[in-house]
Amino acid sequence: xxxxxxxxxxxxxxxxxxxxxxxxxxxxxxxxxxxxxxxxxxxxxxxxxxxxxxxxxxxxxxxxxxxxxxxxxxxxxxxxxxxxxxxxxxxxxxxxxxxxxxxxxxxxxxxxxxxxxxxxxxxxxxxxxxxxxxxxxxxxxxxxxxxxxxxxxxxxxxxxxxxxxxxxxxxxxxxxxxxxxxxxxxxxxxxxxxxxxxxxxxxxxxxxxxxxxxxxxxxxxxxxxxxxxxxxxxxxxxxxxxxxxxxxxxxxxxxxxxxxxxxxxxxxxxxxxxxxxxxxxxxxxxxxxxxxxxxxxxxxxxxxxxxxxxxxx
Amino acid sequence: xxxxxxxxxxxxxxxxxxxxxxxxxxxxxxxxxxxxxxxxxxxxxxxxxxxxxxxxxxxxxxxxxxxxxxxxxxxxxxxxxxxxxxxxxxxxxxxxxxxxxxxxxxxxxxxxxxxxxxxxxxxxxxxxxxxxxxxxxxxxxxxxxxxxxxxxxxxxxxxxxxxxxxxxxxxxxxxxxxxxxxxxxxxxxxxxxxxxxxxxxxxxxxxxxxxxxxxxxxxxxxxxxxxxxxxxxxxxxxxxxxxxxxxxxxxxxxxxxxxxxxxxxxxxxxxxxxxxxxxxxxxxxxxxxxxxxxx
Amino acid sequence: xxxxxxxxxxxxxxxxxxxxxxxxxxxxxxxxxxxxxxxxxxxxxxxxxxxxxxxxxxxxxxxxxxxxxxxxxxxxxxxxxxxxxxxxxxxxxxxxxxxxxxxxxxxxxxxxxxxxxxxxxxxxxxxxxxxxxxxxxxxxxxxxxxxxxxxxxxxxxxxxxxxxxxxxxxxxxxxxxxxxxxxxxxxxxxxxxxxxxxxxxxxxxxxxxxxxxxxxxxxxxxxxxxxxxxxxxxxxxxxxxxxxxxxxxxxxxxxxxxxx
Numbered sequence: 001x002x003x004x005x006x007x008x009x010x011x012x013x014x015x016x017x018x019x020x021x022x023x024x025x026x027x028x029x030x031x032x033x034x035x036x037x038x039x040x041x042x043x044x045x046x047x048x049x050x051x052x053x054x055x056x057x058x059x060x061x062x063x064x065x066x067x068x069x070x071x072x073x074x075x076x077x078x079x080x081x082x083x084x085x086x087x088x089x090x091x092x093x094x095x096x097x098x099x100x101x102x103x104x105x106x107x108x109x110x111x112x113x114x115x116x117x118x119x120x121x122x123x124x125x126x127x128x129x130x131x132x133x134x135x136x137x138x139x140x141x142x143x144x145x146x147x148x149x150x151x152x153x154x155x156x157x158x159x160x161x162x163x164x165x166x167x168x169x170x171x172x173x174x175x176x177x178x179x180x181x182x183x184x185x186x187x188x189x190x191x192x193x194x195x196x197x198x199x200x201x202x203x204x205x206x207x208x209x210x211x212x213x214x215x216x217x218x219x220x221x222x223x224x225x226x227x228x229x230x231x232x233x234x235x236x237x238x239x240x241x242x243x244x245x246x247x248x249x250x251x252x253x254x255x256x257x258x259x260x261x262x263x264x265x266x267x268x269x270x271x272x273x274x275x276x277x278x279x280x281x282x283x284x285x286x287x288x289x290x291x292x293x294x295x296x297x298x299x300x301x302x303x304x305x306x307x308x309x310x311x312x313x
Numbered sequence: 314x315x316x317x318x319x320x321x322x323x324x325x326x327x328x329x330x331x332x333x334x335x336x337x338x339x340x341x342x343x344x345x346x347x348x349x350x351x352x353x354x355x356x357x358x359x360x361x362x363x364x365x366x367x368x369x370x371x372x373x374x375x376x377x378x379x380x381x382x383x384x385x386x387x388x389x390x391x392x393x394x395x396x397x398x399x400x401x402x403x404x405x406x407x408x409x410x411x412x413x414x415x416x417x418x419x420x421x422x423x424x425x426x427x428x429x430x431x432x433x434x435x436x437x438x439x440x441x442x443x444x445x446x447x448x449x450x451x452x453x454x455x456x457x458x459x460x461x462x463x464x465x466x467x468x469x470x471x472x473x474x475x476x477x478x479x480x481x482x483x484x485x486x487x488x489x490x491x492x493x494x495x496x497x498x499x500x501x502x503x504x505x506x507x508x509x510x511x512x513x514x515x516x517x518x519x520x521x522x523x524x525x526x527x528x529x530x531x532x533x534x535x536x537x538x539x540x541x542x543x544x545x546x547x548x549x550x551x552x553x554x555x556x557x558x559x560x561x562x563x564x565x566x567x568x569x570x571x572x573x574x575x576x577x578x579x580x581x582x583x584x585x586x587x588x589x590x591x592x593x594x595x596x597x598x599x600x601x602x603x604x605x606x607x608x
Numbered sequence: 609x610x611x612x613x614x615x616x617x618x619x620x621x622x623x624x625x626x627x628x629x630x631x632x633x634x635x636x637x638x639x640x641x642x643x644x645x646x647x648x649x650x651x652x653x654x655x656x657x658x659x660x661x662x663x664x665x666x667x668x669x670x671x672x673x674x675x676x677x678x679x680x681x682x683x684x685x686x687x688x689x690x691x692x693x694x695x696x697x698x699x700x701x702x703x704x705x706x707x708x709x710x711x712x713x714x715x716x717x718x719x720x721x722x723x724x725x726x727x728x729x730x731x732x733x734x735x736x737x738x739x740x741x742x743x744x745x746x747x748x749x750x751x752x753x754x755x756x757x758x759x760x761x762x763x764x765x766x767x768x769x770x771x772x773x774x775x776x777x778x779x780x781x782x783x784x785x786x787x788x789x790x791x792x793x794x795x796x797x798x799x800x801x802x803x804x805x806x807x808x809x810x811x812x813x814x815x816x817x818x819x820x821x822x823x824x825x826x827x828x829x830x831x832x833x834x835x836x837x838x839x840x841x842x843x844x845x846x847x848x849x850x851x852x853x854x855x856x857x858x859x860x861x862x863x864x865x866x867x868x
Contacts (some may be wrong), residue, residue: 004680040483041729054438054441054442055437055438057441057442058437058438058440058441058442059437069438069441069442070441070442070443070444070445071443072442073443073446074446077446084496085827115381116723116792125488146327147327147331148325148333149323149326149328150322150325150327150328150329150330150331153328153341154328154332157583157587159537159540159590160540160582160583160586160589160590161540161582161586161587162540162543162544162547162582162583162586163580164456164544164547164548165547165559165578165582166579168563168564168567168575169564169572169575169576169579171567172567172570172572173346173378178592196406205695207696207698208691210661210664210666210692210694211692211694211784212696212715213666213685214664214666214685214689214690214691214692215712215716216686216687216715217710217715221715225711225714226700229700229702240463248456248457251456251457251549252456252457252551255460255548255551256551256564256567257567263457264457267457267458267460268460268551271460271461271464272464273590274464276461278556279458282457282459283457285408289520291449305702307521307701307745308647308701308703309701
């Protein structure tokens with residue numbers, strides 16, 4: 001019954017969208033320049049309709065069907081954004097309409113692609129270096145208690161410190177090119193990886209450790225067979241957080257100085273020229289890349305930690 | 314084997330040891346990194362020089378590649394205690410500017426996060442429709458928009474404090490929202506059933522059960538949120554034209570090649586971050602004591 | 609005396625806690641012969657688990673002597689002389705049943721084929737043939753515990769140490785597993801040291817019951833239990849059973865186990 005209702009609701013929505021499209025065709029260029037009141041009514045009507053439809057869709061379960069609600073929500077936000085911006089004639093400088101962003105993306109595709117490649121190199125290099133180093137130091141600290149007790153509080157402190165501030169210094173040391181951005185990303189991703197890996201290695205309960213003792217297993221065997229697999233969920237947690245952090249750090253590091261390409265450079269340059277739609281296009285690109293990166297890691301996580309309690313409800 | 318709790322000496326000792334090692338390494342690195350420039354200068358002058366002179370020189374350059382720790386501390390001290398509190402040469406002044414937008418952004422982000430969490434827990438629509446987007450928003454490099462927000466809001470007449478606070482708010486609300494959702498949903502089914510047997514209204518359930526249960530989650534997120542808020546405030550100061558704040562100081566140091574200034578601004582920012590997180594931790598301990606947690 | 613499985617002489621163990629030292633074991637004298645099924649019974653804090661952990665070299669005694677198979681507990685552990693079963697199954701959720709049972713053998717360094725044969729044999733012993741590819745969360749609590757027992761038997765040790773292995777299960781499953789354990793013991797002739805706080809379980813399974821009491825942990829009485837071999841759960845209704853259970857209860861009472 002629920003499914004039926006949801007499908008009906010979706011169908012109603014689709015019809016409404018088509019009707020709207022036809023209507024704006026008839027009126028020519030949509031409700032542009034219409035009175036503010038009319039736009040309010042249009043928005044209100046859409047919100048009510050969407051609430052109704054989403055309420056039905058929200059009851060759907062299942063991997064694919066469960067995505068309908070957020071997908072619709074996102075599309076709805078875009079649509080309402082478009083209506084509001086066009087209807088109220090919002091200045092392009094303040095908030096461009098989605099179609100303007102799309103146009104900018106298409107128009108400057110060549111430059112944006114080069115920017116993306118530049119930033120991507122520093123993100124991936126920094127991410128691998130930082131996560132690898134964090135993991136390695138965690139293994140060392142796990143082996144040598146003294147190192148762990150000394151390092152962990154300092155690593156905790158580092159979480160409170162705005163590490164991105166180190167960007168200008170990296171630029172000074174490694175120059176303007178991707179290496180300095182990678183260095184920043186590496187340092188930023190190092191600490192979450194260190195802290196999480198150590199937490200994961202420590203998450204094994206006493207019972208399991210005792211059992212390993214009764215098997216006469218040494219430190220290495222215990223590490224490989226028990227503690228590393230147990231630590232995987234924590235490690236992946238850090239890997240996911242770090243994917244976002246690496247991207248953001250690289251982009252912000254580019255604010256401090258970059259050759260003439262890079263997403264961060266593009267953003268700060270176009271902001272200075274008030275080409276806000278290009279800025280939004282660059283951000284959309286970065287957001288897409290970030291989501292894909294995160295999604296890939298989540299997929300690998302599911303494959304490697306399928307056994308974890310969080311996957312069974 | 315039973316492990317005993319480490320004594321005070323066992324906790325502080327290793328930290329002090331690691332910190333000491335780091336400082337020694339720093340001094341050595343300063344010599345190594347600054348040496349080329351110093352050697353060039355010495356050769357230019359022509360006087361004979363030995364290791365002693367080299368080391369001394371590398372630790373007292375005006376624009377070193379890597380300043381020695383004592384140089385940084387000296388500059389920091391001078392900027393904090395040696396300058397007028399409202400002059401742009403005082404780090405305290407800059408820290409104050411950054412701090413004000415950090416705290417405002419944090420407060421706003423906290424409020425927004427809590428409101429969103431309450432909404433998500435009580436409305437199916439928001440839960441299924443909005444929550445995935447909130448989680449996805451983490452992959453969007455919002456910090457990247459920071460300059461734009463500042464410039465745009467600035468051109469609309471809002472003072473930089475507001476635009477920086479908006480950036481900080483956007484950064485903070487996420488950990489708070491996610492943490493609060495987990496916290497508001499943390500009571501066991503058992504407890505919720507009990508509430509039902511008392512015919513409690515959703516509002517009563519929220520205030521008497523869910524919110525108190527969510528307090529530990531709130532504080533855990535608040536610690537992350539305030540550190541993030543600080544980063545947001547600093548990055549918000551990066552666009553050209555910003556004159557005040559720690560971010561601006563970092564930027565100007567970078568433009569004029571004043572390495573020591575950069576490092577002492579970083580030191581100030583780090584101290585600020587540590588202080589803020591410690592403050593949140595202190596409030597947490599007070600609240601926990603008040604709520605009857607074990608000592 | 610070196611053919612005794614476990615021998616404790618004047619064994620004491622004192623824990624240094626934050627408040628004050630706790631005497632978990634005080635002057636324990638005990639000899640367990642090969643092939644015996646001995647239960648330790650007593651209230652919480654009487655030292656039964658501590659004694660077993662000392663045998664397993666998971667705790668170090670502070671004074672007295674303790675030998676396992678004639679050597680020190682540490683040597684016995686390195687020789688892989690015993691299998692340990694905890695109250696919880698403690699299986700690895702990322703390994704299937706077969707690989708869980710193979711774990712100790714991997715650590716021992718056996719080859720793949722040898723591991724498989726041995727693991728399959730132990731699973732057959734506990735009646736779980738056919739479940740090799742299942743993951744722990746797909747099994748019931750009782751079955752998980754049986755896998756845990758199979759795993760403890762993987763080394764084919766002569767000594768089995770079991771710390772309230774059925775404590776977390778419901779009574780019906782518990783009874784079923786008690787019967788299975790008894791059959792297994794009769795079939796293999798291993799020495800079993802079993803910690804429990806169920807009087808009927810101790811009387812049903814053991815041929816000797818060691819009654820302990822706390823503050824400080826010590827042995828109150830050792831009771832012989834000579835119920836017929838090949839017994840089933842029905843023996844619980846017999847007069848002999850009730851008599852022995854009564855003696856255990858009286859010993860516990862004299863050790864102040866029923867007081868605050």
